[in-house]
Amino acid sequence: MATIRDVARLAGVSVATVSRVINKTDSVNPETARQVLKAIEQLQYEPNAVARGLAGKKMGIIALILPDILNPFFPALARGVEDVAHKKGLTVILGNSDDLGLKESSYIRVLKKKYVDGFIFASNTIREEDVEALRKEGIPIVLLDRGLNTASCAVIRSNNREGAKLAVQHLIGQGCQKIAHIYGPQEFITARERMLGYEEVAGGLSEYSPSLMVQGNFDMESGRKAIEQLLARHPDLDGIFAGNDLMAVGALKALHERGIRVPEQVKVCGFDGISLTEITEPELTTVAQPVYEMGGLAARILLDEIENGIRENKLIELEAILIPRKSTYKEGL
Amino acid sequence: MATIRDVARLAGVSVATVSRVINKTDSVNPETARQVLKAIEQLQYEPNAVARGLAGKKMGIIALILPDILNPFFPALARGVEDVAHKKGLTVILGNSDDLGLKESSYIRVLKKKYVDGFIFASNTIREEDVEALRKEGIPIVLLDRGLNTASCAVIRSNNREGAKLAVQHLIGQGCQKIAHIYGPQEFITARERMLGYEEVAGGLSEYSPSLMVQGNFDMESGRKAIEQLLARHPDLDGIFAGNDLMAVGALKALHERGIRVPEQVKVCGFDGISLTEITEPELTTVAQPVYEMGGLAARILLDEIENGIRENKLIELEAILIPRKSTYKEGL
DNA sequence: AAATTTAATGTAACCGTTTACATTAAATGA
DNA sequence: TCATTTAATGTAAACGGTTACATTAAATTT
DSSP: OOOHHHHHHHHTSOHHHHHHHHHTOSOOOHHHHHHHHHHHHHHTOOOOHHHHHHHHTOOSEEEEEESOTTSTTHHHHHHHHHHHHHHTTOEEEEEEOTTOHHHHHHHHHHHHHTTOSEEEEEOSOOOHHHHHHHHHTTOOEEEESOOSSOTTSEEEEEOHHHHHHHHHHHHHHTTOSSEEEEEOOTTSHHHHHHHHHHHHHHTTSTTOOGGGEEEOOSSHHHHHHHHHHHHHHOTTOOEEEESSHHHHHHHHHHHHHTTOOTTTTOEEEEEEOOGGGGTSSSOOEEEEOOHHHHHHHHHHHHHHHHHHOOOOOOEEEEOOEEEOOGGGOOTTO | OOOHHHHHHHHTSOHHHHHHHHHTOSOOOHHHHHHHHHHHHHHTOOOOHHHHHHHHTOOSEEEEEESOTTSTTHHHHHHHHHHHHHHTTOEEEEEEOTTOHHHHHHHHHHHHTTTOSEEEEEOSOOOHHHHHHHHHTTOOEEEESOOSSOTTSEEEEEOHHHHHHHHHHHHHHTTOSSEEEEEOOTTSHHHHHHHHHHHHHHTTSTTOOGGGEEEOOSSHHHHHHHHHHHHHHOTTOOEEEESSHHHHHHHHHHHHHTTOOTTTTOEEEEEEOOGGGGTSSSOOEEEEOOHHHHHHHHHHHHHHHHHHOOOOOOEEEEOOEEEOOGGGOOTTO
16 A cells, blocks of 8 residues: 655655645645645555544544444434445444443443544433533534433434324324323333323313323333233223334234224324334334434534534434324224 | 654664564663653554555555445344454545445455555355456455355355255244245355255245245345245245345335234245344344354454465355244144 | 744654564473 | 573553644735
8 A cells, every 4th residue: 555655755855845735734736736636546555544543633434322233223323324434434333322321331431432523322322421521522413312411412303292292183183082192201202202192182081091101111012011000000002102113013012912803993103113113013103213314314403513613502303203103093994 | 743853863863763662673772762651652643554555565454345234134244344443543435336246346456556455245246357456455354145167366255055954844843834035146056055055954845835925135125026926926924034134024014014914824034143133023033144253254254364364265164053933933832 | 134924844752553573581392 | 610591570662543833935015
């Protein structure tokens, strides 16, 4: 591999001039520039990213730390991030945190040493102190699905509360009177918001009762278990809004096992819009988050800060939309 | 951040000695070492990975290039790779190639400049020339699901042919007589092998006919379409072996739409073992590849070459196992 | 026409490590 | 006892870029 010095020698100029030509950082005589370009072409020269990184403290890498790429919510996010990054010539490092604050800290420690340009955390457990520390060092961050107390960096999420309201309103529109909610872990702001949206709308129903809410764990199995509890308490419920799709799928399965027919007897709506929802029988109505776009947006905002130093410490909420499918079909439609 | 010079100064030694202590690359007086360690501790010193990378031409990063993380086959692979890498202190760069040789070449070009330690390609389109070029430069590679003509690096895959045989034998065992096969794109060795396995076993059936095989595209939609063709040709078929789970799911849907009951009228078996197969109704029998393990193994082999220079240019085939589920239940079970 | 900018380029320090080579003192061998 | 290893450490040159500062010549200003 040719180095910048080889190019300088061949073009008969100093390395500084070559660097100027490459980075267009300073004026250089057009004729000289032509010589340099010719030499670059001739030697097939490409600047070494590591040397650049050492000098400039930036490796052209962004880190995406998410809980678990196996969770079907995250591949779309990762793809959104990667597509934008790749288009701009950056690469993406992937880290699975398993929602362990410790593992996140460990990624931060390792990746700072590698002069990563910035971080995207799709995580509920990222520590306030870690965020602050990174900010102080001037390392750009974007957060997904995080609370707003951290006003020191951009936060992206979808409008979970409104989305939840859409879901419940839809269930009501399809004729449901007694709608239960399986909510996710309350340390997740997304779970809390969705629950609030549910309460806001379902609270107005005559059949409403707080005991219509049971906790789940955002996974299939917990959706299944939740159904047991719910049916024991309210054998006559006719609608279920699950805090995410995985739990909704679990619910669907549990209902199916009990011979309860969806949507005839009970209608079910999920949240997230992962592709699983098109696989179930019946296909699952869900409130879809624009996950791919969220990833792309996160990357764009991060890159904006990396490249132009533009720092937008705001909360951006994207709209979640309802996708009606068979699991909530009104009888007769 | 403290540098090695700060440490050297504080410990009253030269940077070379500090480096020796850190890397245990040369003998140093135990007492001196203690001083150095004390200074390191005191300054909270951590070696800069980029400077190290520049000096040693290795950044402690491995690149995982796969077709598309959105394809449900790959998250498990990625997780397998990342878990092993993370345990060894390496980080993983993720690239989506969309099975475009060009995009793969582009990743290689960009990542070589970043002194990536090695590559894992889970790809069917990676070019022979690219592999050769990397080999020549001494950059470790591991391939997944690739042909063996490239004998110049380790190749990992599961035993697709045997797996396919398991599938067909299972269908036969469940009473199927006329078993169709939806095969994947023939440029993928995995698809070819599975088809061969199918032929090997199904070819012995009295009802066998080459027209029982139709091409699919490894995605859901193509599985659906394949069913149309197959039913037109053979309305009396009683078993389907799909070349992968996605197509099997498509088939399941198409059969359901036509009111054909699975498994009573037609039994369906997929291949891959992605989690979707637990979601369908009925749950899908499949031949599961140990995807997570394949990723982990790929990473281990790669790391072995990176760290110890041990190069194993062999083909490793892991065993795929049959997971019987409802979609192939024999009547009366 | 002298003084001041501006354009174009070069020199060399710096980013933070690793490592080949040199040096010195202590240990071993003949 | 003198020559030869070996251990312990230091010096300085890589690695391959960027960039502050210096220099020179040409263009502007007054």
